[in-house]
Amino acid sequence: MIQRTPSPIFIAAAALLLSSSGDVGASEKISATLPAPERTREMVLIPGGTFWMGSDTGPADTRPQHRVKVDGFWMDQHEVTNEQFARFVESTGYVTTAERTPAPDDLPGIPADQLVPGSLVFTPPGTKDASLHQPLSWWQFVPGANWRHPEGPGSGIDDRAKHPVVHVSWDDAAAYCKWAGKRLPTEAEWEYAARGGLDRKEYVWGGEQEPQGKHLANIWQGRFPEQNTKEDGFIAAAPVGSFQANGYGLYDMAGNVWEWCADWYRPDYYAHSPATDPSGPDTSYDPDEPGAKKRVERGGSFLCTDQYCGSFRPARRMKTSPDTSLCHTGFRCAISAAVTNAGAPAAGSVTSAEVTASK
Numbered sequence: 001m002i003q004r005t006p007s008p009i010f011i012a013a014a015a016l017l018l019s020s021s022g023d024v025g026a027s028e029k030i031s032a033t034l035p036a037p038e039r040t041r042e043m044v045l046i047p048g049g050t051f052w053m054g055s056d057t058g059p060a061d062t063r064p065q066h067r068v069k070v071d072g073f074w075m076d077q078h079e080v081t082n083e084q085f086a087r088f089v090e091s092t093g094y095v096t097t098a099e100r101t102p103a104p105d106d107l108p109g110i111p112a113d114q115l116v117p118g119s120l121v122f123t124p125p126g127t128k129d130a131s132l133h134q135p136l137s138w139w140q141f142v143p144g145a146n147w148r149h150p151e152g153p154g155s156g157i158d159d160r161a162k163h164p165v166v167h168v169s170w171d172d173a174a175a176y177c178k179w180a181g182k183r184l185p186t187e188a189e190w191e192y193a194a195r196g197g198l199d200r201k202e203y204v205w206g207g208e209q210e211p212q213g214k215h216l217a218n219i220w221q222g223r224f225p226e227q228n229t230k231e232d233g234f235i236a237a238a239p240v241g242s243f244q245a246n247g248y249g250l251y252d253m254a255g256n257v258w259e260w261c262a263d264w265y266r267p268d269y270y271a272h273s274p275a276t277d278p279s280g281p282d283t284s285y286d287p288d289e290p291g292a293k294k295r296v297e298r299g300g301s302f303l304c305t306d307q308y309c310g311s312f313r314p315a316r317r318m319k320t321s322p323d324t325s326l327c328h329t330g331f332r333c334a335i336s337a338a339v340t341n342a343g344a345p346a347a348g349s350v351t352s353a354e355v356t357a358s359k
């Protein structure tokens with residue numbers, strides 16, 4: 001039976017989930033300092049248009065499938081990389097959520113010696129009969145795990161400059177976007193861009209998961225969660241651009257790492273969302289955890305498989321608390337075409353041919 005990925009906040013609560021505390025690294029201290037000519041470098045101009053969002057055959061929160069119009073916008077060609085994020089940190093001194101020590105008030109009842117910086121790391125269970133209903137058997141809170149040390153102390157990113165940055169919370173991603181003079185994409189923009197001009201296809205490349213037996217995304221092969229056969233060439237995150245781009249010239253819109261979106265999450269939002277440029281609900285609600293506020297993530301990750309979540313499909317959604325960081329979560333940025341300082345045409349005047357020419 002295919003299971004939805006459980007809420008990361010549920011996982012994290014049992015594994016000493018970090019909570020943002022203090023004002024170290026707070027995004028309000030970040031200003032847009034990336035020079036304007038550089039803002040659209042390694043970005044793709046996405047034409048405005050109308051598409052079918054969601055799926056009538058997917059999980060309940062992807063229904064109903066509905067028509068949505070979006071204005072033109074720029075989107076990062078690939079997920080933000082370690083070298084890009086390092087430049088941001090070097091420029092601002094920003095400290096990510098996973099690098100901060102939780103305050104006692106953030107996690108009441110937790111012994112002081114356990115209030116340490118760290119993040120959640122996927123750790124395959126050492127058994128062949130791991131239950132898909134027990135995600136804590138493969139998630140572990142690792143003290144010292146963060147974007148610089150993806151698997152914890154002793155690991156590093158010296159040889160992963162072109163890998164997507166991970167262990168970034170929504171707050172971290174929003175701070176980077178602010179510094180870069182960009183923003184996180186809305187959920188509607190993300191799905192529109194992911195589909196690459198295809199109409200209601202199951203995958204970002206078409207209707208078959210492995211056309212002619214070829215792997216087109218970095219996802220899980222083998223028996224989840226204990227055996228990854230690495231048939232696609234990667235056991236964890238892959239360097240950005242390792243697989244072919246979609247119809248808009250965007251890489252890794254399926255698999256590799258989850259990507260934060262701007263929107264708050266509600267499972268019922270599609271039933272009444274605006275038909276033009278929806279920006280998400282004003283409030284968040286998750287029936288699985290009614291008291292937790294969550295943001296939307298999209299795209300799936302290297303841990304996705306049809307045995308468990310199947311979320312590398314463009315219509316699938318995930319919800320995560322904005323102060324959560326994990327080893328398979330990253331992001332990419334967007335800029336509204338109408339407000340860019342890089343000479344982009346006004347929204348609505350961009351054609352698919354121009355996008356293709358810009359690749």
